[in-house]
Amino acid sequence: MYKQFLNILFLLSVSTIVSQNYRGIISDINQNGFHKILLSPEVRSASLSNTNFFRILDSKKNEVPYILLNGESTIESLYTPFTFESVNNTKDSVSSIIIENKNKLKLDHFTFKIANTKVKKTFSISGSNDKKEWYGLVSNQLFYGLNEAEKTTVEQTFSFPLNDYAFLKFEFNNKKALPLQILNVGFFENHFSKAVPQVEITDFKIKKSAHKKNKTTQLTVTFNIPQHIESIVFDIDNDIFMRQAKILVNKTRITKKRIENYQDTVISFDLHSGTHNNFKIPYVFEKEIIIEIENNDNPPLNIKQIKFFQKPLYVVCDFKSSETYEAIIDTTLQKPIYDIVNFKTSFNTDLPQAAITNFSKINTGNKSNSPKKPFWQTNVFMWLCILLAIVVISYFALGLLKDLKK
Structure with a gap:
């Protein structure tokens, strides 16, 4: 039983050590900047459906950071700025912000960009089609927390019942605090980007x-x-x-x-x-x-x-048109850690498209195409440690069994 166990572990270690290597040329890079590459079924199959094994290398065999984007529908927030006029009525201690809705859009919120402050305010919102007769929407609501630690401004969103008034008026009560400095007013609208065909x-x-x-x-x-x-x-x-x-x-x-x-x-x-x-x-x-x-x-x-x-799976990478790049698959590699993954939301699918061509299997004994790792980080070292630990434990265990028999 002991020998069979060691044989199984040996086979597992051999299967882990032997890698599958593939390589392809990245083509259609006609300009500097970010491009997207569709990973074909052939590439995804070669990687054993595990993108941890995928790398992009430049002509000097240096890794080029990338991120993965799928082709599913995503929600994008589009910001539309609105023109507004600000009036401070010192007699009534009220600041009025009148926003013009020229296109009679159906609105249910506005986002104000306000200079940092720690004051508390109450506000009311009304709507009108002629700036003469106003109709109530929100009355005497309290808001505060207008302070962003690492910025000089803060964004505050005000919600109200859905309407299409030509003018909306915000009235802020200044009786207990000085007026706010409102820098910008706009509207965030969520859109679903179109899903890419499978x-x-x-x-x-x-x-x-x-x-x-x-x-x-x-x-x-x-x-x-x-x-x-x-x-x-x-x-x-x-x-x-x-x-x-x-x-x-x-x-x-x-x-x-x-x-x-x-x-x-x-x-x-x-x-x-x-x-x-x-x-x-x-x-x-x-x-x-x-x-x-x-x-x-x-x-x-x-x-x-x-x-x-x-489902379509894309790689997004920053390329230079004067450089040559290749994509490799090496099943001995581990998941890469790139800074660019923290900026995934900054990218969309409207990017120039490159392609992986001449994709084929290469000699598994040739390691020049994959990034070199220290020996102690390789799978070989890991399995050697595991086997050594098993041998040591088994030696002492067998010794104990002999002593028990005596």
Whole structure:
């Protein structure tokens, strides 16, 4: 048993030490600045669906920092400034801010940029279409906390009932404190950016088999290389149908000192003639999957086409047009830590697009393309330490067992 345990650990260490290396050239860099690169299914498969193994290198083999952006819809806040006039009525101790809504937009808040202060204020808001007759919106509301520690100004948002008045008036009570210095007034509006179309996986074969005894149809889908699948679409040429289906993957496990093969269910769903038959799939990274459809006493479905998709995944990086770059995959690398990830929200998808070309597997013995690490940071060192600890512990344990027998 002890020898078998050591053999298993040795095999695990060997599999960890042996790396998979790929390299591609980054092309279409026609200007200086940030570009986005779509990671193709081929690149994501080579990385074993783990972007920790991905690096961008310049001509001197130095790492170039990057961030990852997906192609899902995101919320963007757009700021629209408004013109306003400020009037201080010293007699009534009131400051009035009148904001013109020229385009009659439907508004429910304004954001004021105010010079830092520690005063408390009450305010009222009213609306008008002619600046003569005013209608109440908010009355005698208290606000404070107008102090930003590291800035000389602070942004304060005032909410009110949705309206489209041509003019909005804010009245601040100055009886207990001096007037505020209001520098700017504007409106933040949230917009959903358009989602980028999904990336289709096209390199696969389908083998169809009918099981009359179980009254099922099985479609065995074999990809050329393991793929990360996130959604599936069926094109079925039947008028009326409703069938239960599921996606299976082949797995192995060890039970009672023997290896057992079994099929694991990834997801179950219903194929229905009244829907688009488009399904999201939990995490799957496989070379082969099995789609099993229950027919009951019905004839098998006439499936014209099945499509598989990934959500688009982009790398955003700052390039120079005079420099040459390459993308590498090295499965011995760990997750990089770059400063640029702290500024992810500053980027959008409207960037010039570069591409990874001539992507292919390279000699695993050639380490010149990957950043060099100290020996004590490598997987080899880690496994040597683990094996050494096991040997030492086993030596003392065996000694204790001998003493107990005596």
